[in-house]
Amino acid sequence: MTPAPRQVWLPVQFADLAGLPAGLRYGRWDGGPVYPSDPAEVEFYVPPLVQDVGTVTRPLRLMTRLDVVQALSSGTDGLREALRRLPRRVVLCNAKGVHSRSTAELALSLVLCSLRGMPDFTRAQDLRLWKPEMHPSLYGRSVLIVGYGSVGSAVEDLLVPFGCAVTRVARTDRASPRGPVHGVSRLPELAAGAEVVLLTTELNRGTRHLVDADLLARLPDGALLVNVSRGPVVDTAALVEAVRGGRIRAALDVTDPEPLPAGHPLWETPGVLITPHIGGVTTTLWPRLEELIRRQLERFAAGRELDNVVAY
Template structure:
């Protein structure tokens, strides 16, 4: 590969830290671009590596057709579902897997504790200036069992955080391996877990994996937490279950997304929703670009990026 490789990087404020990191590599030429632009300049079109922006990463997809020299797309997300169907198989596609584990696992723990300790209910009582002693039912995380569907960096980080609260985890990976179950075992694993945490990527195999049968097999009073992708859960089936009050949910992702103002999920009892923002804390963009710089450095040296996306959704 050439000694100097052109890398397109967004000029938006969240992406400035990436420019600083990439310029330290010494083997790349960093070229800024506007993710909202319709046309690229001659210099930009000569780029061999494209990095979508930290926010709204799907925006530059229409620019792919203008990048005749493109050899790699380096994402800043943990998943690749937004891009996998548009990036030709001849072009290397890599993610920032691992960068989001800390912030997202922290969100999962906060959501679980908020639901178990009834913070949504307490805030509503506070809004009413009501001293609600013994008027609500809190629960403890200690002794709970969590079924974590998705045993990557985020899922394993969730398991470590839960262990600190004396909760145990059952991990389900895309393939069975020591200490982790395979997807074919999932139906028999659901009962007996008070918590079900979705951290899996969106693939053909995981689309609507959490359907009416899955939800129906969850224990009464169980909590579903989704930080994977909204389309992993059958929304209609979830609405039916939570409206009955049988289970609860904490969702950072939904289907559809953004969730329309009139959608019934907003009004469902026992549901808390955040706007796909589990990773959004100070410093996450820097973590993403650190991983991206490692992946790009490996690619430029002729090695295979560790976060290579091998399976593409079509």
């Protein structure tokens, strides 16, 4: 008897994805209450690309034959927590590298917009006010990149024309093509000389509230903190307090909590620029994700080792 095809769930955005391996049965799910097939038959699950972790993890407890979860994001903190609660081991893969260039592009945009006062100029434009003001330049600034993976490296690529003095921090000491990468234990010391701090690290037990009141107090006056990683890497209450004092500024693509509630003080804190977690969301996103999914499914169908496996 021929075995039944192995079941794969893909997001509805992949409805027209062609060239997928034969021998697999594909369902498309939009994150809604109606499932495209019995979740108990699913062996390879690609969750929809939504910010609500509850949506993507909802069917997991019903997926009793699940072997692989392929995330469409680089960060997998919510999925990791949910998978730890399952009775059987599931392979988790992320989308490392897919979002790197777009996220780096946004990080640079946040730096430039914040330093050059674009939020103030935008508000003045809304009021039809012509208000020339002098603001800092990025050229020659000391920049600290915290989390030197694919995004951190891509950010440094974009900083090259600005002649910045870049310092790199990761979990442990190591070398990189552009210079040394310092272990995170040196972060308090290195933060004291950083005019711009770029957070591109993953969220895990070691990085939750990595940027706390003590670290913020070590930043020099006028420093800019940019977070394109995950909101809980920063202690939000400590950040609000530090920025309210006017000593530092912040530009955030991610927040804690997220989405940011309408009444949250971050919205009205002077010196804070906020974008709604759009680092990887550009017109080039889906073609790159399709390439990743096609490659991973080919490996899965052939019984080969998958790329981007995340330890949890």
